[in-house]
Amino acid sequence: MLTERISEALREATVALGAGSARFRLDRPRDTSHGDLATNVAMALAGRLGRPPREIAGDLKARLTGIEGVERIEIAGPGFLNFFLEAGAVGGTVQAILGRGVRYGRNEDGGGQRVMVEFVSANPTGPLHLGHGRQAALGDAIASLLEWSGWTVHREFYFNDAGGQIRRLSVSVRARYLQLLGHDVAVPEDGYQGEYVSEIAAALIEKDGRRYEDDDGDIALEAMRRYAVALLRSEQERDLAAFNVRFDEYYPETRLYSEGLVSSTISKLRETGLTYREDGALWLRTSAFGDQKDRVMVKSDGSPTYFLPDVAYHMTKWERGFHDVINVQGSDHHSTVDRVRAGLQALDRPSGYPEYVLHQMVTVEHGGEEVRFSKRAGSYTTLADLVAEVGADVARYFFLMRRPEAHLTFDLDLALDQSDRNPVYKVQYAHARLCRLFKLADERGWVADHDTLMNADTSLLTDPSEREVVKQLAEFPALLRRAAAGRAPHLVCDYLEKTAGMVNSWYQTSHPTRNPELSTLVEDPGLRAARLGLAGAARIVLDNGLTVLGLAAPERMVRDD
Template sequence: MDGTGIASVEVAGPGFLNFRLSASRVFSVVVEILRRGELYGRSGDGQGRSIMVEFVSANPTGPLHLGHGRQAALGDTLANLLDWTGWAAYREYYYNDAGRQIERLGESVACRYLRHFGVQADFPDDGYHGAYVVEIAERLAQAEGDRWVDAEPEERHAACRRFAVRVLREEQDRDLAHFGVRFDRYFLESSLYTDGAVDATIAALRETGHVYDRDGAMWLTTTAFGDQKDRVMVKSDGSPTYFLPDVAYHMSKWRRGFHEVINVQGSDHHGTVDRVRAGLQALGRPRGYPEYLLHQMVTVERSGVEVKLSKRSGGYTTLRELVEAVGADVVRYFFLMRKPEAHLVFDLDAALDHSDRNPVYKSKYAHARMCSIFRKAGMDPDSMTPDQLAPEGLDLSLLEHPRERELMGRLGEFPELVRRAARARAPHLVCEYLEHTSGMVNSWYHAGNPTRNPDLAVLAGDPALRAARLALTGAVRVVLRNALTLVGVQAPTRMARRVS
């Protein structure tokens, strides 16, 4: 393929190709990486168009569980990938702060609140258990005293509900911030009722002719749009089903200009996809809107046996507990390294291993080792410029060893890898790239031990060869750092060697 810079093309799975770069193109890639730095791997595919990624969107009724954590890692990394490929990604969290589950939370806290003051109270049959409910009740008692003990039940429940939702929202926000996840907006479900959006959606759907009344309930003919059966929008008692505010919420997304939307949700939401899309089609939105990325759940195992780290939740391991046990970087990476549609077994033994056997530490060590080479060369890895690493007269053709040629080719694949991961909504591809590339880097690093194999040592005696290998070292560092940044993992410049 003369003139293209491509040496060969290989099939890399359904719909994907791997392009092997020619030697001349590989050499130019090293210089390109050094020149572009933190911009290497970015592209303009999205042409600046807006796209919303909605993720986590947990009910404020308890601590975030591991499913929420996997969703946070997936959604945040997917938004990163979209940003890197030229989209204007907007991160949104939908707070389900309306509905029966919030009432149950208020009733549960109210019971614990009364018991705190020695008042007998029956716990609701469908109430929320767990130490966190007791903690919230005790915090309310400390903050406001017994002012709600003699209040009317509805007034007491409302006070407990407001306090509990505020506390849990603060806790969830703190956990997500510690997990390295941010949002552009937190959208309240309750606002859809207070601003009339739900009523407006009902009126708009009635005008389409796809609404009918039966048995005192309001139905939508979702079968006209591919759903398996018609769906109830408003129950016979006048309360809306979950489906109705979901349609109203997505109409809000559309009106705000987000005609491209990806909802990252657990696989338990599979049944809502067709009905929400049907409701939106009835209102004139395009078929297939919004896009869904559904993920499977997470279990934690140690020595092949499922374990729960729960202390506060009343039965499930929380995101906070897992992060406290192994660290945010490890949790994020492990949540991402499998396909979203695959059930994820979180191996606690592997996560606690600080050696190269842990893929997170393999990548971190690889990056830190590149930085250590520069320090040995008397250079500061944090202040090097492209001109220092790619000076005039740099001769990369001196990098003749197969390990070096293969590594340079691998670095050149990174931009297309980012584009492929973004298009396929597949953050795990970045983890696969990191693990493979870090393995190559570590192998090259160890092979170049100046005592055992001086011919491969980066800090070679020959000045021209030394300059070429330092340029390659710099390019490796850039790509590893950029890939780690994409998945939200820190790229340390120094690491103390620890083997678990």
């Protein structure tokens, strides 16, 4: 498109000036008097060429003649080059967007390579909470952004179905089981106290009766474990489905053991000579790879720490062909990053493997007060409760609209608000409004199909309110590219809100009440087609943006009340 043509011309011009290739920006200035596009390239080159920026800008301008679609170039401020585009050039992007349709915004940066995104990875010890929700939304959106950037994405969910936490769960279930059968037993202090544990016990009684009443041994406990894990897994599955998140693969920790990957990892680490025995435990010299201290792999009681299966697990990712792996985790797992990477480096994997996106925690506020409204989980708010309360789209969007590394305050009042104060509805409503234009055109018997729009004379889009929208739409592909590279879905939220705002503004200024001459559904077929083309292009961008984030793009909005 036009931006690429100007970029290319700028590169050629800098080479011609003897400056070689330079890094510079070419973007849309805030102030429209600074043109449609502006570049800082002259200032960026000033140091290297040892000449004043405005002088360099003058030389560049002299070489930048005859770029198709550029009306004129001005030198401004300390040495900016401001490009003013012809009306037809701006309109041309409308056709480009309409032509690409559902593919508008996609790029091939990934070249079809495989990448794994591991996220949620909740242990089956309870219902999913809000932290998992943020992670589900984040992981899925990052995965989606990578798909839009040409990667082949694998979504994976890892879970510990063995080990200390699961044992505590099993013991807790047994305690509730016995309580329900009339025994005076307490749930251990380090056990799971939530009501859902009693629900599991009750379900188990319904299924197997009093079978485990007199068995305080491992057989009963193993039955409890299997039953509880299966039940909680399927419950998590149901909650994720309600949240519109799906995975390609679920990887249980027990598989690492049953396939011998943990023991083979121990052998391989021993072969490196980086292990040693101390205090009866087996240690790995992770400090040799930047970890703050060495770590225990096998405890003095002979059982492995979590660290070891974690290394084994990441080796399987590599061996399954995933050399690009992104782990989305809560920042409370921060301390494991260096240690796992160190373990993998000991086995000759690259130092940055895997990549981590760590996110901060979530709190919910209602009426300015922090709330916890879980009835079942006891100590935290569940994802299922939140989704039932505000809907999947709103929940997803709110989880995504802040940078991962920033703490997230979930404003329940705003989430429940169905007006445009709620950013989700603002974006969805802007989309619905554009769809409505087409429906009305249809009702009036006006043809507004793809060919009509593609053949419209978009140079008729001369009003500033129209041109501003088009320029905003033109930035969508670069925005997606930046969001994917930065693993930053919140940039898409920002962009969509801004775009929706501009669409609404355009829609209002061109409202028949206010400016009949700017109205979209005018009698003049040429003008109408051009404006519907703009509406169609904007609709595509909002639709594609919402789709990337995993949200619906409704054609109609229906209010609850």
